Amino acid sequence: MRYFALGLAALAFASGASAQQTQQPSATSVAVNPQAPPAAAPISPEQERTVDRLRAAALESNLAWEIVEDLVTEIGPRLAGSEAEARARDWAVNMLREQRFSNVRIEPFTIPYWDATREEASIVGPAPQPMVIAALGGSPSTPQGGLEAEVVRFADMAALEAAPEDAVRGRIVFIDERMQRTQDGSGYGAAVAKRGRCAPVAQAKGAVACLIRSVGTDPHRFAHQGGSSRQSQGASLPAAAISPADADLLARRISRGATRVRLDIQADIRENAPSGNVIAEIRGRERPDEIVLLAAHLDSWDMGQGAVDDGAGVAIVTAAAKLIRDLPRRPRRTIRILLAGAEENGVHGGAAYAEAHANETHIVGAESDFGAGPIWRFRTRFADHALPYGRAIQRQLAPLGIIPGDNAAGGGADIGAMRQAGMPVVDLSQNGLDYFDYHHTPNDTLDKIDPEALRQNVAAYAVFAYLVADSDGVFTAEP
Numbered sequence: 001m002r003y004f005a006l007g008l009a010a011l012a013f014a015s016g017a018s019a020q021q022t023q024q025p026s027a028t029s030v031a032v033n034p035q036a037p038p039a040a041a042p043i044s045p046e047q048e049r050t051v052d053r054l055r056a057a058a059l060e061s062n063l064a065w066e067i068v069e070d071l072v073t074e075i076g077p078r079l080a081g082s083e084a085e086a087r088a089r090d091w092a093v094n095m096l097r098e099q100r101f102s103n104v105r106i107e108p109f110t111i112p113y114w115d116a117t118r119e120e121a122s123i124v125g126p127a128p129q130p131m132v133i134a135a136l137g138g139s140p141s142t143p144q145g146g147l148e149a150e151v152v153r154f155a156d157m158a159a160l161e162a163a164p165e166d167a168v169r170g171r172i173v174f175i176d177e178r179m180q181r182t183q184d185g186s187g188y189g190a191a192v193a194k195r196g197r198c199a200p201v202a203q204a205k206g207a208v209a210c211l212i213r214s215v216g217t218d219p220h221r222f223a224h225q226g227g228s229s230r231q232s233q234g235a236s237l238p239a240a241a242i243s244p245a246d247a248d249l250l251a252r253r254i255s256r257g258a259t260r261v262r263l264d265i266q267a268d269i270r271e272n273a274p275s276g277n278v279i280a281e282i283r284g285r286e287r288p289d290e291i292v293l294l295a296a297h298l299d300s301w302d303m304g305q306g307a308v309d310d311g312a313g314v315a316i317v318t319a320a321a322k323l324i325r326d327l328p329r330r331p332r333r334t335i336r337i338l339l340a341g342a343e344e345n346g347v348h349g350g351a352a353y354a355e356a357h358a359n360e361t362h363i364v365g366a367e368s369d370f371g372a373g374p375i376w377r378f379r380t381r382f383a384d385h386a387l388p389y390g391r392a393i394q395r396q397l398a399p400l401g402i403i404p405g406d407n408a409a410g411g412g413a414d415i416g417a418m419r420q421a422g423m424p425v426v427d428l429s430q431n432g433l434d435y436f437d438y439h440h441t442p443n444d445t446l447d448k449i450d451p452e453a454l455r456q457n458v459a460a461y462a463v464f465a466y467l468v469a470d471s472d473g474v475f476t477a478e479p
């Protein structure tokens, strides 16, 4: 995931096996009016039997594991716009056809390509020390051979913003802000701001480069990759994330006196590189033009394997849809899988999808892009009249340990443009306590995925997608 919408409340809920017995605290209360009369059951006995069947089948299925294992073994890292991302699209088309989905296709678009060919930094002087860094996506190159300057440390972005220009001019800015570990990922929303904003703010004050403490929660000597702000904000300062251990070291050296760093970033930057979205469908038996959208993204950063981000999501939504595909009767509406390209360097696939499909009727969308941890909460972003329906869906998820959430679902980066265009969304919130230990690092590898948690995810997506696709429920404001 690249962005993460902030939840209304950062909840520390014990992991979810006992949700059926758990009285939900008021801070988490689902947005159902407690005074309203109980809604007529929107789920038929036949649908309930199908849901039971889907849940049981998912909890025994290894399909999601097989999909992500194959993706990271056959393709591996898939940088947006690269030849590897193109191979991943072909892999996805073959895989989706093998699973007998309909209308499997690539929808191509082009993106600005960026890749670091060199990323090195070291503290210089009488006691030189190399640091582990990752150039931030979109960073321009330093001059050949690198640049060297004194480093000025700021505790956070606000401190940089408040600093006078003469404290910054000619220096390398270092933002030393730490990220909080949270179950719902809300720590990321707060911490990631420095990744996009350090370079433009530092540049405006005359800095020569920008270093940030990695946006992550692990203690390892890895730096976390991630996009900066070239496209959105026009920054032109070289920028890199440094590992937590090296951020500690740099802060200690600065506390002892003037500290100089040499930074060498060389980047391959090209316009109009090929990317694309991969689409597949289960056509609805009665209302094929009404779409339930299940998204994940196919590209990844390239230091790891792209297993938890977002090979897991690709596997979860595909395996869930496949279980529905295998039912004796297709649901009434169309279920569409969107495996988006080029999410990590600017959510280009999500934008391309919204542009190409704006005129279609999207009933609801969901995206799996928060790793492979178990789902613990179901959030909606529905019109008020549809909230009882949301609650009825949640009851079918409760046997999986999933509790009700609020009505402020974010939906995910690749369906963000569709959400803004009015598509209702839900979040099947995964436990992300350890997600940012691995996110965008060399440690994003297959062994971080628990097959059992993956099966629980598949069950939840299958139950949700089947219920909305087999219904005539409308989750936007009534027409």
Ligand SMILES: [Zn+2]
Binding pocket: 001, 002, 297, 309, 310, 343, 369
């Ligand atoms: Zn992702």
